[in-house]
Amino acid sequence: MDSLFVSAGVVAVAEIGDKTQLLTLALAARYRRVAPILLGILLATLANHGLAAWLGAAVAGWIGPDLLRWIVGGSFLAMAAWCLVPDAADEGAAESRPGWGPFLATLVSFFLVEIGDKTQIATIALAARFHDVILVTCGTTLGILLVNLPAVLLGDVAAQKLPMRLIRAAAAASFAVLGGLTLWQGAALMPG
Template identity: 35%
Template sequence: MALLKAFLFVLVAEMGDKTQLLAMACASKYKLKQVIAGVFAATLLLNALAVLIGTYLGSYIKFEYVKLAAAFLFIGFGLWGLKEEDEEEIEGEACSLKEDKFGPIITVGTTFFLAELGDKTQIMTLTFAAQEKAPILVLVGATLGMMVADTLGIAGGTLISKYLPEKYIKFGAALIFIVFGITTLYEVLPIQYITVINQIVFYVILAVLIYVIGFRRKNKK
């Protein structure tokens, strides 16, 4: 269950993310197998760090607090996913290291590692590791999820974008995480906190954040 959960949610989170675009940009400069090798090495290292930290935190913090933090983090992941990425800036920084000095695989891996370090998918993996108490399964699931998403981005990103614009993919992923976060809140919060007033305040604040992060900036453009 932990493997499947980590796989599915990391896969959804990575779709349309800046690192998926980075992988696509690198694929335009190097061979497919070189890009995949670099991305895999960086992904494995990133997720291993996240699992180590998450497992440590999960051993010293009560499960209820971990689950409560996870709920807010998932809502945060959803809001984060509504932010627009500057595609020109992403393509400009992709594989910007001197490949003649480091080689294609190290160049791709280092670029991907630096771009993904501290990103929502790594924080999500950390959260799962703290919550699920199955570090190896979380590591495997998260790594597979990221690799599938980035491989799809490299191989089929252009084809997918012809039929389904990236903004709809990102919006759908964001909605999934927000809903998951809300349902987790209902599971972990004591019943005395789930009052009508508190729910109204919460949903009003959430709606304002969604508007400001996801729609106000687009309307300005």
């Protein structure tokens, strides 16, 4: 169960102020329909993070546990640094094609914008760390939903009121702690 809760917590903190949350705010402001937007986010995240978790677990099986520990630890430290860089909404990311409703616009745009995003990279690292595709995918999806639900409900008001610098620092600290612990475990296991 640690993999579920750690994945949800880390990704929730990392998602605050992320470009996908900004996309959610834009979609909420445009469509003003909670259920189809949340369903689109849920399905897009399950698909995207399910693939990412599978990749992370597969990579963990291909390389040895010692090398994996160093790669995952370094990845978490890189994520800590990345979290300190503010995201901006991609231009046109919230635009939908004519005739697309809020569900399809959210599903497609959220899936595409999440590709290569820090929460997707974190999902890969978390699955490699915990070796549990299902619980990591559920955890990261839960984290995304926890952060995006208020964004859908509150729209632009939330984006203007949250202390983004403090939130980015908290996300960076979470990843730094995970990276440090992973590297420390790797160093402790080295023959000396």
